[in-house]
Amino acid sequence: MLESIGLVWLPTGMETLELFPCVDRGKKRWIYMKAKELDQKFDNGEDILDAVDLSKAKRVMQDQKRVNVDFPAWMLESLDKAASRVGVTRQTIIKIWLAERLEQLAANKALQRTSR
Numbered sequence: 001m002l003e004s005i006g007l008v009w010l011p012t013g014m015e016t017l018e019l020f021p022c023v024d025r026g027k028k029r030w031i032y033m034k035a036k037e038l039d040q041k042f043d044n045g046e047d048i049l050d051a052v053d054l055s056k057a058k059r060v061m062q063d064q065k066r067v068n069v070d071f072p073a074w075m076l077e078s079l080d081k082a083a084s085r086v087g088v089t090r091q092t093i094i095k096i097w098l099a100e101r102l103e104q105l106a107a108n109k110a111l112q113r114t115s116r
Helices: 035-043 073-086 090-114
Strands: 019-024 029-034
Touching: 029 035, 073 090
Parallel strands: none
Antiparallel strands: 019 029
């Protein structure tokens, strides 16, 4: 089942009779396509970007929230060195490392569930 296309989230589990609004870019008007038809076009490898209105697209789970964290001086020095080696900012290296660690935790949790 088609779950996402780039920046557009399409809900799964849509019934055959539900209609999915699409943009006919050539005529600049709305057309409607059944979700099942959109899924089938995607599964067949057809280009479906013309059938999706990207003007109001949002990245799912990508909202930014600001947090303040206090680090010891030695840790900041290590972060700055690591960031410099890779050629990114301190903030970026923190984000990368946190994302990697969270992915590892999720993978380990999934592995534990399947091994039971």
